Amino acid sequence: MYKAENLSKSYISKRKFSQLLKKRDKKKVLNNVNLNIEKGKVIGLLGLNGAGKTSLIKILTTISSYDSGKIYCDDMVVTPKNKIEVRKKINLITGGERNLYWRLSGYENLRYFGTLYNIKALDERIDEVLSIVGLTDSKNIPVEKYSKGMKQRLQIAKGLINNPEYLFLDEPTLGLDVHISKEIRTYIRKLSEDYNKGVLITSHILEEIEEICDYVYVLNRGEIISEGSIADILMEFKKEHSFKITLHSKREMEILKEIMDQESYSYDICSENTINILTLENNELELHRIIRENNLNIMYFIHKPPKLEDIIMEIERR
Numbered sequence: 499m500y501k502a503e504n505l506s507k508s509y510i511s512k513r514k515f516s517q518l519l520k521k522r523d524k525k526k527v528l529n530n531v532n533l534n535i536e537k538g539k540v541i542g543l544l545g546l547n548g549a550g551k552t553s554l555i556k557i558l559t560t561i562s563s564y565d566s567g568k569i570y571c572d573d574m575v576v577t578p579k580n581k582i583e584v585r586k587k588i589n590l591i592t593g594g595e596r597n598l599y600w601r602l603s604g605y606e607n608l609r610y611f612g613t614l615y616n617i618k619a620l621d622e623r624i625d626e627v628l629s630i631v632g633l634t635d636s637k638n639i640p641v642e643k644y645s646k647g648m649k650q651r652l653q654i655a656k657g658l659i660n661n662p663e664y665l666f667l668d669e670p671t672l673g674l675d676v677h678i679s680k681e682i683r684t685y686i687r688k689l690s691e692d693y694n695k696g697v698l699i700t701s702h703i704l705e706e707i708e709e710i711c712d713y714v715y716v717l718n719r720g721e722i723i724s725e726g727s728i729a730d731i732l733m734e735f736k737k738e739h740s741f742k743i744t745l746h747s748k749r750e751m752e753i754l755k756e757i758m759d760q761e762s763y764s765y766d767i768c769s770e771n772t773i774n775i776l777t778l779e780n781n782e783l784e785l786h787r788i789i790r791e792n793n794l795n796i797m798y799f800i801h802k803p804p805k806l807e808d809i810i811m812e813i814e815r816r
């Protein structure tokens with residue numbers, strides 16, 4: 499287990515006026531944060547821009563300092579003295595295309611980063627991580643010729659090079675297309691399921707991490723304001739997925755309505771051929787299956803996932 503206990507951090511900003519008075523302004527960015535990362539689990543850290551996600555991940559990965567609290571890596575308390583030892587057990591993956599050498603091939607990039615860790619049998623390890631992220635066949639191609647998705651998969655391979663037990667991912671799908679993001683998330687899920695890594699992933703989009711996280715922390719202005727499974731959080735704040743489905747005929751609507759009654763979905767009837775289905779989980783695939791199996795003709799299918807903003811507004815309102 500990787501653990502944060504009552505972590506707090508302030509940044510000191512010097513303002514011109516207070517500088518004159520020789521005073522420094524303190525800005526609290528993390529306030530008593532408690533969080534656990536279990537091996538084999540994907541943990542989500544959700545927060546809007548500026549919530550403190552990157553600050554927290556930098557502290558957890560020993561890059562930044564903090565004012566008070568404790569960090570544990572398994573049974574070891576993380577201190578500046580043992581951070582080299584801790585860094586052997588963890589790694590950080592950030593979104594975007596920085597930190598890779600574009601002129602070098604995927605293999606050469608990994609060889610370079612691997613030597614920084616002084617890994618024995620590095621070539622074997624490189625082959626292993628390339629196969630985990632499905633880049634074996636493109637390992638000798640320069641990274642500048644990789645697609646965005648391939649570059650991000652190489653970032654994941656880079657994060658795996660030291661065979662860490664805990665992986666920290668800071669918005670790994672930022673700026674990627676919907677389908678590429680989905681593909682990256684599949685690889686992230688695999689890391690916990692097949693390789694027993696403890697994974698922490700940050701995002702500002704609830705829908706994005708809903709499908710892969712076992713447990714989620716909501717960070718707002720440096721404080722954890724809610725935690726649990728996404729379904730628990732949605733239930734607590736009564737924010738649901740809404741599926742607006744318009745069918746071709748009134749008769750088909752009757753059929754769908756009957757099925758929804760049997761399956762105990764909640765719904766509103768909007769018109770004679772339009773229904774609005776509300777669920778706490780993302781049941782898009784399930785609904786598509788029901789529609790297909792009953793030969794229903796869809797005119798429109800609109801999925802409105804719940805938004806993190808709405809949950810945070812609700813928490814602040816309460």
Ligand SMILES: Nc1ncnc2c1ncn2[C@@H]1O[C@H](COP(=O)(O)OP(=O)(O)OP(=O)(O)O)[C@@H](O)[C@H]1O
Pocket residue numbers: 509510511527545546547548549550551552553554702
């Ligand atoms: N080095 C720094 N000095 C002063 N303030 C900082 C510093 N780094 C971050 N901050 C402030 O700390 C707060 C949290 O920033 P942080 O980058 O951790 O948020 P975030 O949740 O990662 O946001 P984003 O979604 O935009 O990446 C922000 O108000 C930011 O302006």
Ligand SMILES: [Mg+2]
Pocket residue numbers: 551552553668
């Ligand atoms: Mg950030």
